[in-house]
Amino acid sequence: MLFKKYHIVIFKDKQGTCRKVGLRGGVFLLFIFLFAGMAAGNVFLWQRYAQSMKVEKSLSLAEKTIHEQKTQLLGLAQKLGALQKSLSRIHDFDSKLRVMIDLDQDSSQTVTPKGGIQSETFSNGYLPLYRQELLARKMHSFLKQLNVEARLEEVKQQEILAQLREKNDLLESTPSIWPTTGWVTSPFGWRTSPFTGKREHHPGIDISAPPGTPIYAPAKGKVILSGNRHDGYGVQVKLYHGGNTVTRYAHMKRSAVKQGQEVTRGELIGYVGNSGRSTGPHLHYEVRKAEVAVNPMKFILN
Numbered sequence: 001m002l003f004k005k006y007h008i009v010i011f012k013d014k015q016g017t018c019r020k021v022g023l024r025g026g027v028f029l030l031f032i033f034l035f036a037g038m039a040a041g042n043v044f045l046w047q048r049y050a051q052s053m054k055v056e057k058s059l060s061l062a063e064k065t066i067h068e069q070k071t072q073l074l075g076l077a078q079k080l081g082a083l084q085k086s087l088s089r090i091h092d093f094d095s096k097l098r099v100m101i102d103l104d105q106d107s108s109q110t111v112t113p114k115g116g117i118q119s120e121t122f123s124n125g126y127l128p129l130y131r132q133e134l135l136a137r138k139m140h141s142f143l144k145q146l147n148v149e150a151r152l153e154e155v156k157q158q159e160i161l162a163q164l165r166e167k168n169d170l171l172e173s174t175p176s177i178w179p180t181t182g183w184v185t186s187p188f189g190w191r192t193s194p195f196t197g198k199r200e201h202h203p204g205i206d207i208s209a210p211p212g213t214p215i216y217a218p219a220k221g222k223v224i225l226s227g228n229r230h231d232g233y234g235v236q237v238k239l240y241h242g243g244n245t246v247t248r249y250a251h252m253k254r255s256a257v258k259q260g261q262e263v264t265r266g267e268l269i270g271y272v273g274n275s276g277r278s279t280g281p282h283l284h285y286e287v288r289k290a291e292v293a294v295n296p297m298k299f300i301l302n
C-alpha cells in the first residue's frame with residue numbers, strides 16, 4: 001500500500017491548468033522522513049539555544065558576585081590594616097605607661113606584629129582569583145594573630161590597672177602633660193653646648209616660648225625649691241612627686257609658688273623667662289628618678 005505510486009498535483013492558475021507529478025511510494029516516504037528530520041533538528045537547535053542563554057545569564061550573575069566579593073575583600077583588608085595600626089598605637093601607649101609606673105618592661109616588648117598584609121597589595125584594586133584565595137587565607141591567619149595580640153594587650157592593661165589601683169596616688173602624681181606650650185628646641189641627651197661648643201649631656205628638654213607664658217605642674221606634687229639659687233638655672237621651681245620622682249623648671253621669669261606648697265596637675269607654678277645661663281626665653285624641663293635625669297618626653301602623654 002505504501003509503495004503505491006503517489007501523485008502530487010500543483011495548480012498553476014485560474015484556468016485550471018495543472019501539473020501532476022508522479023511519485024513512487026519510496027521516494028514519497030523519503031521526503032516525509034527528510035521533513036520530519038529537519039523539524040526535529042530545528043527543535044533540538046532551539047533547545048540548545050535556550051540552554052546556552054540560561055548558562056550565559058547565570059555566568060554573568062556569577063561574575064557580578066565575584067566582583068562584589070572582591071570589593072568586600074578589599075574593604076575588609078583596609079579595615080584590618082586600620083585595626084593593626086590602632087593596636088600598635090595602644091601597644092606604644094601601653095609601653096609608655098609601663099615606663100611611668102616602673103612596671104617590668106620585658107613582657108611588654110615580646111609581641112611585635114609580624115606577617116601583616118602590606119597596603120601595596122591592594123593598591124591597584126584588581127586581584128586575580130588565585131590571589132583572592134591567597135589573600136583570604138592570609139587575612140584569616142592575620143585575624144587570628146590580631147585576636148591573640150588584642151587579648152595579650154588586654155591582659156597587660158589589666159595588669160597596669162591593678163598596679164595603679166594598688167598605688168592609687170601614683171597616677172595623680174606622675175608627670176604626664178606638657179608643662180607649657182611652645183616648641184622643643186633642644187631635646188634630652190648629648191648635644192653641643194651653646195656656651196662652650198663642647199659635647200655635653202642635656203639633662204632635660206628646652207621648650208621655647210614667649211616670656212610670660214604660663215608653666216603648669218604636670219602632676220600632683222610638693223614644691224621643694226622656688227627661687228634663684230644662682231647656679232645657672234636662674235629662677236627655678238622643683239617639685240617632688242613622691243616615690244623617687246622630682247621635676248625641675250628653670251630659667252623662669254617668675255615663680256608663682258612657695259616652698260612647701262602642694263600643687264595639683266595643671267596648677268600654675270610660674271612663667272617662662274630668660275633667667276640664669278640662658279640664650280633666650282625658654283623653659284628647661286627636667287624629670288629625675290632617684291636623682292638620675294630621664295627623658296621628659298617619656299612623661300608627656302598629651
Ligand SMILES: [Zn+2]
Pocket residue numbers: 186202204205206283284285
Ligand atoms: Zn636646657
